[in-house]
Amino acid sequence: MTTVFSNPTMDDDTRRRHLYSGHVFAYPASPGSVALVEHARALIADAFDELDPETAQYRMPVEEFSALLAELKPRFIHHPTSKERIRVLLGEFGCDLDKTYFDVPRLRTSTSDDYLTAGISYAFHPHRDTWYSAPFCQINWWIPIYPVVSGNVMAFHPRYWNTGVRNGSRRYDYYEWNRSSRSTAAQHVHSDTRDQPKPEEPIELDPQIRVVPEPGGVMLFSGNQLHSTVPNTSGKTRFSIDFRTVHLDDVVDRREAPNVDSECTGTSLRDFLRARDLERIAEGVALAYERKN
Template identity: 45%
Template sequence: MFCIPPRDTILAFSEFAWTLIQEAFGDLDPITAHSFIPVEEYVKILGPLKTGFTHSSRSKELLREVMADFGADLGLTYFDVPKLRVVPPASYLTAGLGYNYTPHRDTWYSAPQSQNNWWAPIRGVTDKSCMAFHPEYWQRPAVNTSSEFDAYEWNRSARRDAALYIKSDPRPHPRLTGSGPGSQLRILGDVGSILSFSGAQLHATVPNTTEQARFSFDFRTVHLADLIANGGPENVDSSSTGTSLRDYRRADTLDQLPDEVISLYDHGGSSDGVLVFDPSVLGVG
């Protein structure tokens, strides 16, 4: 894990996100809006806000600028579209669009072992509303339900239906079974900072016990050479099927990964599923 102090490119990305958040909530303060409106209304705000941020051309431009700032080769670096995370108090919403991720590795979600995760705070992040890491399980197997996760079935229904779930979330998120996650490390950062870590790290959402909502954004990157070489840490416990690699776009051209590279990771996916998620089902073109 790398904790990177504030940089202008990340601050610009965070402030762009915050502008969209403020516009979406209108006269309400986004940090405390949950105190004044029913959760059903809150979710109706989150839906277009989150998809609008993720699929905005400006988000992709800002992400490219962040990668260039870090010296990435934009012709070999591929990114997944950025995600806006909103975590209001756990007593208000923990499912669907405000899902609190239990301890997991991204590799359990059909991600490649070489995937790198990037996470940046926007507003409202405290030690009671941040992310937690469980370092005892770095390269140590953990019993989990990743065998029940298929990337193409996830694209077919689970991603589409997130806004339907408010009180509970029946989607097949991979989870630990049979034991706890061990010790916990919580990492905080100022606005404009960013956390970079392996997708194979065991991590989770800390249930928000404050009175304020937490806003952050994250994205994922892979390097073409790493994918071809099957790089990254050893797969110690992921049994998920399909692959998330069709979601990735080359940083400079937005081209998809070559088919021959995707095929290296395309194992056991559902023949009835959807290979590439279509955001138009969410009302976003």
């Protein structure tokens, strides 16, 4: 059974144990998350100029919209302020900055009514991040930038937490993806031909769980949760921020969610930066994850 904890009072060690058991956490906006959202809004406003970013899709050719995102998203990812505000946010949430590592924060978009669902604004099919070579102790953080509704968030499919799904992760190698597929995202406008791990059998999307945080609200869930992008019917483009964390002790000791169906190779651990000083995770730690999951 998956439980959604709303603004609970517990330390980070306890929270991680619950996350590795398939539970979800939702928190209200905090000073740190609001600062991160305000930073993102400033970059978005600069990119869209006089257009309202939530409705700009109705005033721009899809190719132009995709090209704008192809410049905006890397700017947010690599901006030093983005990383600094993640560090502050993690401190607010009681994370040990010497043992918590995060990957770069990403700016995500989900356009309405199938305007752009490929490439740079990919609408994710049901998947686990662990099909994409994520460690099983990965925790996902998700923050909406503007108001969201049930019709433009994400869905969790909790019946599959302990139930495997036949999927394409056996063909996925993280290093090959980075070499040949990640950089081509903006080229996929009308369809996305990249081979990404997907279910290879029918799955039941219901019952499902949808969480609708306020702007700046923070949702945490395991990277092993089966989740998907809800088909956006809201009439507005959804903008959100996500990033992932791992705790070094959990990485080393293999305290993690259960692997019920992942067969990918490689590891994303080398992408993670220590919150205290942005040092990358030790090579020896990553090497231990080189074998097939």
